[in-house]
Amino acid sequence: MKTDVAIVGGGPGGTACAMFLEQAGIRSTIIEKAQFPRYHIGESMTGECGNCLRTLGLADEMVRRAHPVKWGVSVYGPGGKNPFYVPVKGRGPDGLFEASTWQVRRSDFDRMMLDAARSRGVGFIHGEAVEPLRDAESVTGVRVRTATGVVEDVVSSVVIDASGPSTFLSRSNLTSRKERGNYDNQVAIFSQVSGGVRDAGKTAGDTLIFYQKKHHWAWFIPLDDESVSIGVVVPTEYFASRKESKRDFLVRELHELNPELKRRVPEIRLTEEVRAISNYSYDTRHFTGKGYLAIGDSHRFIDPVFSFGLYFSIKEAEHAAAATAAYFKGLGRDDDNPFLGYEQRSNAGMDVVQELIDAFWNQPVAFAVMVHSRYTEDCIDMFAGRVYMDEPSPGLLAFRKVNGRIAPSPAIVGG
């Protein structure tokens, strides 16, 4: 079959991309191997992620589904006292304003996104992307094996990889090699509990992060009135040394990792299977070319600590759709890589978050000072996902300095 754009993966990145393309009048077809609904991790949105959904006209549906509203994130230190708080705020012409975003149970949310895309006329194939189709100079589509076993070629002008960690394009050797990321020697063990203790009032839906020591932390993300997603992230060596089952490990850590976390989950009633993922941090370069590009964690995943995973998938979907629409209008038709601009922008955005996370893990004291007092507004912007900057903000420059990536400049030293 023929379609304008073939999208590998029907998660939020793929479906958002299809809907952004549809808004630009471009037809796409999603190829998804899983039967939805299906479990998925990565439940918290940044502020700007919520805005993407508003742009797609999905705000009413999000409200109707009564997803928990997230006003901010609290990060507790090892003693469980004095958390630092980063509110979700929007930015308008008059500066920052109060804003909120959502926490989502991914099985529900992802299905809603797929249903929304399909109801808007996006094509759908239930099946597995086997390999890209190529001619001498370009990717020309995707070979698919459907869930019922038929092999079919989907011919398209552009292939968008939204396959997530299975990194379809990288697997097919179209990108440069998949490199291990900075937070690679980590394992995340997670499940859901019923009846966690939340903040009273407005911030009941907020994300809580519990920090124990470097690379050893836990999350607490409300999913509905009853359930909370909980997970711990630890060095792989530590997990191996404990010689415990995933479940035993998780239950023990929830009460040992941080006193505040124990107070939040006094009784551990697990309502989901305990799952684990390891080696989730990776980076592939050169993930665009003639006829193809990758979005979100189909090319890079940094670290889950500040909930950027879902956002990058959806925001890069928006950027990729814009780049594709421009390409269909003839922009960069004769370039070796018509999507180079998109790639550079994606890298720049993810690099900003990399700075934020590196500083958090490596220089926690300096990080806390910057978030609390020195560059609060810049930090709020970055946490919300406003990471696609024309000029680096003073806060970003400060993080770069802390991470040793630039020499101190008089302006920052003096600032």
Next chain:
Amino acid sequence: METIPGKADVVVIGGGPAGSTAANLLAHRGYHVVLLDQARHPRLMVGESILPHIWKYMDQLGAAEDIEKAGFIKKAGGTAIWRGVIRQMRLADFGFVRPSLHVERAEFDEILLRVAERRGVQAFEEVVVRQVHVEGSEKSVSYADRRSGQEGRITCKFIVDASGQGAVIANQLGFREFDKDLRFMSVWGYYENSAYIAHGGSICEWGKRREIRPTTVQAGIGDWGWCWHIVQKESTSVGLVLAPAQAAEFKSGGDKLEERFDRACRRIPIIGDLLQEARFIPGSVHAIRDFAYRPTQLAGDGWFLAGDAAAFVDPINSAGVVTALYTGYAAASAVDESFKKPASRAYYTEVFSTLVRQRLSLFRISALPAGQNSFPEDNALALKCAQLDSRDEQELLFAQTQLTDRPGNLAPMHAMDPRLNYTSSTRYQEVPALIPLGAELQAAG
């Protein structure tokens, strides 16, 4: 042997459903109708899945009782396996009280022809039409009688051409236009003892076909080609509708057509499972060119085209027989009105052409491989027809396009008229997986 008369009010070419319908209705209204068919019925024909719309025509033809008595397999609805998604719908959910059928076309078509004869049609089989003469006020049809070898000519006032894909008039006058969007080839054959799929997704064994109604199965095989699986009284019809590249590949296979066909069917996912215990019936394979065509003209002074002689589209929506009945009915009405008001015959010819063209456009658009319409002007024509359909009828067509993954086909019409019920339907379901044969027994035992 009855002699073919030299004169009639109306000559109908072809004794399939379109010809029998037109002839039946006109004879019933008292006209002298002669019907000529090149074959002797019962004769082979494909197009075995029939929508429940036929019953309103059967009632008018006086054929309902004969059809009911024939004991054709009643189907529950459809199962489409398209791009990895299994979808089902049930025709009863669209308000149809009487069943849709899987028919042996040889038998079904003969019933309609015999009923037409009972209602006064003079039908002659094994008579080949050589030429029509449509110039001037007196029309005539030249024929060769294959039984006696004699040739003859019947003069008449009107000709209804229901000659099927042979398309006597369109070929003679040279206005048949092949449709480049739909160039398929059909190869089909018959199996004994095939399992089938019921509504709800259960695979059932052959012996259950009268207890648990089968669905018509349509399985995509890539590149808009597909396979049908139609359970009948004594066998199951399995057909391959092949896209040009697939047809070329199929034709290039070395061994016998039958072996190639059987092997290809058994290799199709799910269809192969249904055929696991089935026996291929030797000598049952046939092939036809499934090239769609559209006539540039559907009627002229004193002549009308009906059924496949008018147009043919991909059989994906099981609309062939219903279209034949509709066009046969419309031709009969136009002839009847023209007899009654000779001064207005040009007007009735025009009305016929317009209505039939609109209906054919709608069928064509709904059957197209998604988004490949080389005749976008058809949308405006089809729209006129769509607007006259009931909400249920609109939703049924939408659900049919959903089932085989071509919902975008109706979108241009919906854009022109948002009132059309062409955007969503809750009356079809996605089935996560089929329930294998014997699954319940295993669970119980």
